[in-house]
Amino acid sequence: EARCFLNLDSKVGDYYFKSFDDDIVLKEVQVGFHSKITRAQLAEKLGSLSGSVTSFKVRPAFGSFHMVRNADESLWK
Numbered sequence: 001e002a003r004c005f006l007n008l009d010s011k012v013g014d015y016y017f018k019s020f021d022d023d024i025v026l027k028e029v030q031v032g033f034h035s036k037i038t039r040a041q042l043a044e045k046l047g048s049l050s051g052s053v054t055s056f057k058v059r060p061a062f063g064s065f066h067m068v069r070n071a072d073e074s075l076w077k
Helices: 039-049
Strands: 010-012 015-017 028-031 054-060 067-069
Touching: 028 039, 039 054
Parallel strands: 028 054
Antiparallel strands: 010 015, 054 067
């Protein structure tokens, strides 16, 4: 996670958004343990970014309250 101060591009309802550009680049998407989204659906949502963004499924760690990358990639279709 990274935090920064910036001007927001637009507001939708109560939420403000900043588009990705040279100043703010999406590098990684961690898909939640219970998420039903498929790899293909995520790639479709990412569009042109899908080739440059690392994505993986996470799971609860054994013995701690952390989320970790699921080593078995075959569990995410």
